[in-house]
Amino acid sequence: MPGNAFFERLSAHLKAVPSKTMEAAGMTLKEAAVLAPLLWDGGEPWALLTRRPMTMRKHPGQIAFPGGGRESGDVTPLHTALRETHEELGIRPEQVKVLGMLGAMPTITSFWVTPFVGVVPADVALTPNATEIEEVIRAPLFRLRREKRRLYEVDRDVFVWDDAKHVVWGATWGWSISWWRTSRPCAEVERTKPELWPTSCARVAAEVEL
Numbered sequence: 001m002p003g004n005a006f007f008e009r010l011s012a013h014l015k016a017v018p019s020k021t022m023e024a025a026g027m028t029l030k031e032a033a034v035l036a037p038l039l040w041d042g043g044e045p046w047a048l049l050t051r052r053p054m055t056m057r058k059h060p061g062q063i064a065f066p067g068g069g070r071e072s073g074d075v076t077p078l079h080t081a082l083r084e085t086h087e088e089l090g091i092r093p094e095q096v097k098v099l100g101m102l103g104a105m106p107t108i109t110s111f112w113v114t115p116f117v118g119v120v121p122a123d124v125a126l127t128p129n130a131t132e133i134e135e136v137i138r139a140p141l142f143r144l145r146r147e148k149r150r151l152y153e154v155d156r157d158v159f160v161w162d163d164a165k166h167v168v169w170g171a172t173w174g175w176s177i178s179w180w181r182t183s184r185p186c187a188e189v190e191r192t193k194p195e196l197w198p199t200s201c202a203r204v205a206a207e208v209e210l
């Protein structure tokens with residue numbers, strides 16, 4: 001199936017070309033992790049994002065991947081990401097096929113966040129936690145476009161799509177840019193020159209102009 005092939009190549013690229021981890025020397029940070037849940041529907045890949053309620057003390061109204069702080073029972077950051085995704089969206093850990101991880105980075109709210117990328121079934125049943133999630137958003141990976149927006153009195157790089165109703169920025173944008181650069185060339189080859197598909201997206205990226 002096209003979706004399976006796409007995610008296999010994305011997984012291969014994530015393993016072959018790891019994302020850079022940002023430095024945080026001298027900072028005291030709490031460990032956290034997020035999951036970027038991807039799915040294939042209608043002939044294209046989508047990412048599941050969440051919008052936080054305005055009533056939340058941290059990150060009110062922001063669009064983000066499901067995730068949160070590491071708890072004592074979490075053996076690894078991946079356990080944190082899967083637990084938080086289950087708590088926030090109702091997606092069980094066994095429903096997630098983990099493709100790889102992206103580079104960890106610090107946030108302005110004093111967290112050191114490790115992001116993972118995983119695939120969930122297209123028909124996965126979502127049960128959003130109303131206290132943490134205001135809205136679940138599906139973002140089409142092939143149709144993301146990069147723009148500049150002025151947010152909180154600062155010019156920022158953002159992602160939007162279609163009618164630009166939703167704006168992705170900050171740490172979520174930073175992680176998204178990694179697999180956007182990967183998925184975009186793979187998507188162009190899939191659409192126009194499927195015979196060029198190699199076993200790794202790294203070679204695909206070299207054959208398509210970004």
